[in-house]
Amino acid sequence: MRINMEIAVDAEGNGTIAGTMLYSDKLAAIAAMEEGADFDFCGEIQSGEADMDLTTDLPAGATVTPVTEDGWCGIAFTADFANFDPSGVGDMDGGGFVVDGDTISFSMDMNDLGSDEDMEMDEITMMLEMFDIPDPEFTIEVTLPGTVLTHNADSIDGSTLHWDVDLFGEGKTLTASADMSAESSNTTVIIIVVVIAALLAALVVRQRSGSALTAPEETFGADEPTDAAE
Structure with a gap:
């Protein structure tokens, strides 16, 4: 049995x-x-x-x-x-x-x-x-x-x-x-994992936002042909 x-x-x-x-x-x-x-x-x-x-x-x-x-x-x-x-x-x-x-x-x-x-x-x-x-x-x-x-x-x-x-x-x-x-060790581990995941997610979002703000502006007309000299 x-x-x-x-x-x-x-x-x-x-x-x-x-x-x-x-x-x-x-x-x-x-x-x-x-x-x-x-x-x-x-x-x-x-x-x-x-x-x-x-x-x-x-x-x-x-x-x-x-x-x-x-x-x-x-x-x-x-x-x-x-x-x-x-x-x-x-x-x-x-x-x-x-x-x-x-x-x-x-x-x-x-x-x-x-x-x-x-x-x-x-x-x-x-x-x-x-x-x-x-x-x-x-x-x-x-x-x-x-x-x-x-x-x-x-x-x-x-x-x-x-x-x-x-x-x-x-x-x-x-x-x-x-x-x-007192919280069980399982609960403590879960809380730690959730906190770490939240911090990593916030860091990724911050890096992406920073990259977007510091990206070089596109220069318009740089590739346009210049008028030929008369």
Whole structure:
């Protein structure tokens, strides 16, 4: 399975959760072996009729669209939230945002994601290798308003933090905090680029105007033939 989730929130508490949940077509082939060649694995999970309904943990009102990529099928989703409260999304019940003055803190408990009462991790790994199924991929990106103060993300780009969640490793709680009163580094870079572009444009216009003002005047009659001497 491949899960990608993106969460973005602004300083007013309005935000969006978007992402994709996809299954490898290798699982579709295994399902066809058990259910029959006519079994539509992708259609079942995209319609929510399969035992593993992908929409179970999505909030009411979420926009869901089917996705079919090369070797993968599943759904894409997007949902809005307000008041710094994304708790309507199933897995977000274990975390969210806390605001204290100008500081916003984010946390998400990922300790129980790898637990499975029916199968041990060794059994899951063996099954993946046996059927040549790609390892599960779970990535989470969170964009906070302002400048990031602390985090345990795997990488960061401006105020966007990126985690690669290891479902087979030791679980952890994702954490980050930001100062909402300060501009993010992305915003600062954009402002600098805009200012430089404006200065360059003004310089070009000034040079063109100066060239037009200092251009030599055309001398009329210089090439006209003179009257022949009598």
